Amino acid sequence: MLSERRLEVLRAIVQDYVGTEEPVGSKALTERHNLKVSPATVRNDMAALEDEGYIAQPHTSAGRIPTDKGYRLFVDKLAGVKPLSSPERRAIQNFLEGAVDLDDVVGRTVRLLAQLTRQVAVVQYPSLTRSTVRHVELLGLAPARLMLVLITDTGRVEQRLIDCPAPIGETVLADLRARLNSRVVGERFTEVPSLVQDLPEAFDADDRGTIQTVLATLLETLVEETEERLMIGGTANLTRFGHDFPLTIRPVLEALEEQVVLLKLLGEAKDPGMTVRIGHENQHEGLSSTSVVSVGYGSGDEAVAKLGVVGPTRMDYPGTMGAVRAVARYVGQILAES
Amino acid sequence: MLSERRLEVLRAIVQDYVGTEEPVGSKALTERHNLKVSPATVRNDMAALEDEGYIAQPHTSAGRIPTDKGYRLFVDKLAGVKPLSSPERRAIQNFLEGAVDLDDVVGRTVRLLAQLTRQVAVVQYPSLTRSTVRHVELLGLAPARLMLVLITDTGRVEQRLIDCPAPIGETVLADLRARLNSRVVGERFTEVPSLVQDLPEAFDADDRGTIQTVLATLLETLVEETEERLMIGGTANLTRFGHDFPLTIRPVLEALEEQVVLLKLLGEAKDPGMTVRIGHENQHEGLSSTSVVSVGYGSGDEAVAKLGVVGPTRMDYPGTMGAVRAVARYVGQILAES
DNA sequence: CTTGGCACTCCGGCAGGAAGAGTGCCAGAG
DNA sequence: CTCTGGCACTCTTCCTGCCGGAGTGCCAAG
Numbered sequence: 001m002l003s004e005r006r007l008e009v010l011r012a013i014v015q016d017y018v019g020t021e022e023p024v025g026s027k028a029l030t031e032r033h034n035l036k037v038s039p040a041t042v043r044n045d046m047a048a049l050e051d052e053g054y055i056a057q058p059h060t061s062a063g064r065i066p067t068d069k070g071y072r073l074f075v076d077k078l079a080g081v082k083p084l085s086s087p088e089r090r091a092i093q094n095f096l097e098g099a100v101d102l103d104d105v106v107g108r109t110v111r112l113l114a115q116l117t118r119q120v121a122v123v124q125y126p127s128l129t130r131s132t133v134r135h136v137e138l139l140g141l142a143p144a145r146l147m148l149v150l151i152t153d154t155g156r157v158e159q160r161l162i163d164c165p166a167p168i169g170e171t172v173l174a175d176l177r178a179r180l181n182s183r184v185v186g187e188r189f190t191e192v193p194s195l196v197q198d199l200p201e202a203f204d205a206d207d208r209g210t211i212q213t214v215l216a217t218l219l220e221t222l223v224e225e226t227e228e229r230l231m232i233g234g235t236a237n238l239t240r241f242g243h244d245f246p247l248t249i250r251p252v253l254e255a256l257e258e259q260v261v262l263l264k265l266l267g268e269a270k271d272p273g274m275t276v277r278i279g280h281e282n283q284h285e286g287l288s289s290t291s292v293v294s295v296g297y298g299s300g301d302e303a304v305a306k307l308g309v310v311g312p313t314r315m316d317y318p319g320t321m322g323a324v325r326a327v328a329r330y331v332g333q334i335l336a337e338s
Numbered sequence: 339m340l341s342e343r344r345l346e347v348l349r350a351i352v353q354d355y356v357g358t359e360e361p362v363g364s365k366a367l368t369e370r371h372n373l374k375v376s377p378a379t380v381r382n383d384m385a386a387l388e389d390e391g392y393i394a395q396p397h398t399s400a401g402r403i404p405t406d407k408g409y410r411l412f413v414d415k416l417a418g419v420k421p422l423s424s425p426e427r428r429a430i431q432n433f434l435e436g437a438v439d440l441d442d443v444v445g446r447t448v449r450l451l452a453q454l455t456r457q458v459a460v461v462q463y464p465s466l467t468r469s470t471v472r473h474v475e476l477l478g479l480a481p482a483r484l485m486l487v488l489i490t491d492t493g494r495v496e497q498r499l500i501d502c503p504a505p506i507g508e509t510v511l512a513d514l515r516a517r518l519n520s521r522v523v524g525e526r527f528t529e530v531p532s533l534v535q536d537l538p539e540a541f542d543a544d545d546r547g548t549i550q551t552v553l554a555t556l557l558e559t560l561v562e563e564t565e566e567r568l569m570i571g572g573t574a575n576l577t578r579f580g581h582d583f584p585l586t587i588r589p590v591l592e593a594l595e596e597q598v599v600l601l602k603l604l605g606e607a608k609d610p611g612m613t614v615r616i617g618h619e620n621q622h623e624g625l626s627s628t629s630v631v632s633v634g635y636g637s638g639d640e641a642v643a644k645l646g647v648v649g650p651t652r653m654d655y656p657g658t659m660g661a662v663r664a665v666a667r668y669v670g671q672i673l674a675e676s
Numbered sequence: 677c678t679t680g681g682c683a684c685t686c687c688g689g690c691a692g693g694a695a696g697a698g699t700g701c702c703a704g705a706g
Numbered sequence: 707c708t709c710t711g712g713c714a715c716t717c718t719t720c721c722t723g724c725c726g727g728a729g730t731g732c733c734a735a736g
């Protein structure tokens with residue numbers, strides 16, 4: 001086990017490196033942090049930390065920089081979450097309250113996160129998985145053509161065109177609409193399939209084909225739309241990454257364009273609270289020199305989606321975590337109100 | 339006026355510079371293009387071209403590179419539009435035909451354009467301005483709460499929640515729905531206001547307040563949604579820009595995140611055909627070292643939206659223009675079919 | 677108007693030297 | 707056993723001067 005002081009040294013190294021972006025040496029450390037020991041002692045500690053794999057030196061006779069493992073220890077044991085200042089909190093709230101619809105909420109959130117953390121922000125649209133049905137509507141566009149509209153309690157609306165196998169009468173349609181709604185409104189998506197299973201039985205044989213089609217489309221919509229959309233922003237902040245640009249930034253931009261990758265990234269974070277994935281802990285290769293801080297957010301007790309930021313492993317973890325957590329909370333509030 | 343040969347020299351310079359990214363000198367020119375004159379002659383021509391402002395040299399005794407003005411001349415007079423190869427055309431068509439809905443069409447288009455041109459692609463969602471109403475639906479969610487759903491012929495669906503000043507009966511609602519649709523279905527958005535103006539007169543005084551609210555929301559939706567959304571992709575291609583990265587790439591990324599800027603950019607291109615804006619011709623400062631190639635596309639004869647690419651001024655104009663034009667055509671076809 | 681020749685300029689790369697920062701190790705003190 | 711100061715060593719970085727190459731501009735001749 002590492003002694004108290006060695007942990008303190010590691011913390012100091014991380015803090016200094018995050019601030020200066022330069023390898024940090026023993027002398028500078030003793031000066032900037034008032035460690036009560038001499039540089040020589042710190043050197044010994046550093047040697048020990050290096051043996052354990054927490055820090056490394058780019059070349060002999062250079063200062064040390066933290067490794068992924070070092071950051072991990074820092075995040076787990078040494079760093080708290082830095083709360084935002086109250087002006088910041090107020091700014092967040094004001095900014096988010098101006099949103100007019102769901103797209104706007106997500107858009108504002110992304111910009112806010114990017115600005116607060118000065119990193120790339122990723123916000124997943126509220127998931128349909130946990131949400132409930134507010135209304136289902138069927139519109140007859142033509143004798144054998146319907147439109148299905150699904151409205152969720154998170155304010156999302158999905159629509160599908162349906163080509164029916166046979167024409168369907170307006171009264172039957174109204175009947176179907178009424179029955180459908182009485183069964184599924186207020187219910188969770190996951191419950192819907194079993195709730196509508198026996199619906200066709202209530203109708204004439206002539207109409208059953210159409211009704212089957214409608215129900216199939218509805219269930220399909222519920223499933224398909226569980227695949228999430230997301231919005232990203234603040235990519236310009238990538239330019240602050242480092243000096244060895246093209247090599248670093250390219251794979252990150254590529255990864256960010258692959259929504260699938262990002263969704264997986266957010267999805268993997270199972271921790272109910274905040275998740276921090278550091279460097280190579282990220283599966284995706286392009287992101288192996290970045291860290292991802294993510295957290296679930298939602299209108300009620302349950303998380304309906306995730307949001308987070310992507311930045312260099314050398315990031316201000318306490319500050320970033322504070323911002324991410326705060327934004328998630330306020331977005332949750334906004335969603336609950338609307 | 340510039341002589342024929344001097345134009346030829348300019349063309350050669352542009353082509354070589356686009357290929358090599360390095361200033362091109364007189365000797366290399368005579369070798370790579372079989373100009374029938376000596377380097378010395380070319381030097382004289384270059385001096386003339388430089389006097390006219392078509393080319394410039396980074397430093398004394400370096401080769402020449404084209405200026406914005408030089409590219410402009412090249413695009414206007416010297417370059418054709420390079421048609422795509424037929425395998426490319428087939429690939430485009432196949433790729434776009436797999437799309438399942440509007441979002442998917444736009445998403446695929448953006449990826450396609452980015453891949454074909456190896457630059458940043460921007461695609462505007464089909465505009466509602468020119469499109470017509472396919473259906474208007476009113477759903478009673480609660481006694482005094484409605485949802486308005488607007489379906490357009492471009493496949494777009496917009497919805498709005500309406501809080502009514504007074505409860506409205508189901509029969510009145512059905513009546514309103516029927517009248518509304520009989521008047522506006524098939525009509526252009528711009529026509530709608532005058533068509534529905536006198537609708538409230540057909541109803542009882544009790545309901546007029548609510549109906550006014552509904553109509554107001556409808557008109558508002560039509561206007562608001564003229565503000566376009568757009569999708570961008572291929573930002574990773576920015577890393578191919580040049581070697582002086584952070585300075586170049588940052589303002590571009592920032593500009594790309596400002597949808598307003600991009601919309602203005604596309605909107606400014608009034609030319610019915612293809613528009614090419616080179617370097618400083620772009621108003622936005624961050625884009626002063628980029629060129630924008632854009633073109634309108636649409637399902638019928640009329641353009642309903644724009645798409646294009648953003649790349650370095652040093653780009654392959656004929657190839658890029660060819661790709662942009664081809665993609666626009668195929669997207670138009672796809673939209674017309676659906 | 678074109679051509680070859682020639683002097684000139686400037687960039688880029690390379691070697692060598694000096695400075696600075698940081699390390700590792702050791703021996704001695706607490 | 708831990709901490710400390712000292713010292714030699716290692717690297718990187720920066721600056722300098724130097725050379726070669728590429729390209730230009732100008733001039734005089736064809």
